[in-house]
Structures are given as structure tokens and as C-alpha cells.
Amino acid sequence: MLNYAIKRIGLAIVILFTVMLSMYAMVFLVPGDPASLALGPRATPALKELLRERMGLDQPVLIQVWSFFRNAATGDLGYDVWSKRPVFDQIMEFFPNTLALGAVALGWALVLGILLGCAAVVWRGTFMDRLLGVLSVGLISIPAFVIAIYALLIFAVWLHWLPAIGAGQPGDIVSQIKAVILPAFALGIGWVGYLARLVRASMLEVMNENHIRTARAFGLPERRIVFRYALRIAIIPTIAILAVGLGSILSSAVFVETVFGRPGIGTLITGAVQKRNYPVVMGTVLFMTAFYLVVVTAADLLIARLDPRIRDVFRG
Numbered sequence: 465m466l467n468y469a470i471k472r473i474g475l476a477i478v479i480l481f482t483v484m485l486s487m488y489a490m491v492f493l494v495p496g497d498p499a500s501l502a503l504g505p506r507a508t509p510a511l512k513e514l515l516r517e518r519m520g521l522d523q524p525v526l527i528q529v530w531s532f533f534r535n536a537a538t539g540d541l542g543y544d545v546w547s548k549r550p551v552f553d554q555i556m557e558f559f560p561n562t563l564a565l566g567a568v569a570l571g572w573a574l575v576l577g578i579l580l581g582c583a584a585v586v587w588r589g590t591f592m593d594r595l596l597g598v599l600s601v602g603l604i605s606i607p608a609f610v611i612a613i614y615a616l617l618i619f620a621v622w623l624h625w626l627p628a629i630g631a632g633q634p635g636d637i638v639s640q641i642k643a644v645i646l647p648a649f650a651l652g653i654g655w656v657g658y659l660a661r662l663v664r665a666s667m668l669e670v671m672n673e674n675h676i677r678t679a680r681a682f683g684l685p686e687r688r689i690v691f692r693y694a695l696r697i698a699i700i701p702t703i704a705i706l707a708v709g710l711g712s713i714l715s716s717a718v719f720v721e722t723v724f725g726r727p728g729i730g731t732l733i734t735g736a737v738q739k740r741n742y743p744v745v746m747g748t749v750l751f752m753t754a755f756y757l758v759v760v761t762a763a764d765l766l767i768a769r770l771d772p773r774i775r776d777v778f779r780g
Contacts, residue, residue, distance in 0.1 A: 581663025
């Protein structure tokens, strides 16, 4: 287990450094001078040069890359070009809202997806099974931003049940819960269908195992076999998908937060891109990449702990 953990963590570090190098190279691949793009055509040469110094673009390329890697390794993600605030402080200001949104979206999608997947197994081969299959595929096919727009129109504009924008009043739990319902619904509904299909496929494989046949031989009810014995094994592939799902949900949050005017990482990145604020963009992307790698690596280690066969395959 220790060797497997070292290899997985080492792979995550290599991926992180590759992302850092690729992201920094994109600054030089984008046509035009970043300082000129940020200030506009009316800026004076002196002002452009001052901004270039703030962004560190006046240094040789190798020195810029080395400084970026060295500072990132110590947790220094740079400073906002305009406000001069540390980028990490801005991320910590917006990230809790995005994390809460992603956790709520993935949480309700996981619960409902598992229930629908198990129900499809209990009623497999029936009309209900086919109906759940069609419903799952339909939910997977609808983009999150489309659901967000229609949910905003129906529940906020027409019915006035829930707030249209914002993250709720600070310190008011009720308003914060109301504000997260629509964005979490838009983000998670596609994953309901995906998780339902995944759980159903995994459960059907497990249902042919010997211990399930033994449970049937003892006359146990089918629902008890599904939820108590089969689900414990079939849930393992879902754990791996959850890590990927969290990364996908956080990336989709950029569009959903824009639709609902919710302060989060999506709002931070969108504003930074519009202002050509490269330190904020690069620092935010690097932070989200590191967070995603931590989640995926933790999920891989948990799966390896639950199923030793995973370690054997990786060792081979």
C-alpha cells in the first residue's frame, strides 16, 4: 500500500508541474503583449512598462518560469495586478462558495443516483427499468447551463420561490440555503443520470457473484440483497467517479455561477480574464488543479484500500 501511495502521489506532482509549465507557456503563446491588452490602446508606453514590471514580464523567460515555480512551491501565487492583493487571499474569499455549491450538487446527485440505480436493478427487465434508463440518458444529455437558465426562469422569475442571484446574506443560514438550491440543482441533475447508469451496471455485475447467489438461496428478500450486500461492492467504481465528478462540477460551476450571479471561483476567473489579470488567472487555475489532484489521489488511495486488486494491477 505504501509503494502504491508513493507512486500515485508522485504522479500527481508530475501532472501538477506539467500543468504549471503549460499554463505559463500560454502567456507567451497568446498573441499580443499582456500589458497592452490589459491597459488598452490608449495607455502610454511608460504605463505599459510599469505594468510589465508588476507582472514580472520584464525579466528573461527562464527567470520568470523559475520564479513562478519557486513561489508556487512555497504557496505564493502572486499578487493581483490591479488591487495588489495576494491571489491566494482572493481565492480563499471565493472558493468556499464554489466548494459548498459543488458539495451540495454532488451530494444530492449521489443520493438520488444510487437510489435510481438500485431501483432499476430491483425492477430490471420491466417497464420501470426502461423508463429509468430513458430518464437517465435524458438527464446526462442536457448541459448544465441550459438547466440553470430554465431553472432561473421558472423558480425565480415566474414562481418567485427562490432567489435569482447571490449567495445569500452572510451569517443567515436560511438565505444561504435558498441561494444554493437552484445552482446545485442545475449542476447536479446531469450527474443523477450518470450515477444511476453507473450504479445499475456495477450492480448487475455484482448480482452474479457467488455470495449473492448464496443470499438468494437462503431466501433473503431481493431488496435486502441489493441494498445490503450488492451495493457495498458495486459502490467502489462510484467512488472513483465521484472524484472526477467533483472536478467536472467545479469546472461547470463557472457557467452556473455566471448565470446566477453567485460569487465564486467562476466569477473570479471570469473577471480576471476580462481584465487580462494573468496572475489571478494562473493562480486560480493552479489552485483548482492542485485541489482536483488531491481529491483524485485520495479517491485512488481509498479504492486501493477497499480493493487490493487495484494495487496489484498498478504494481504489475
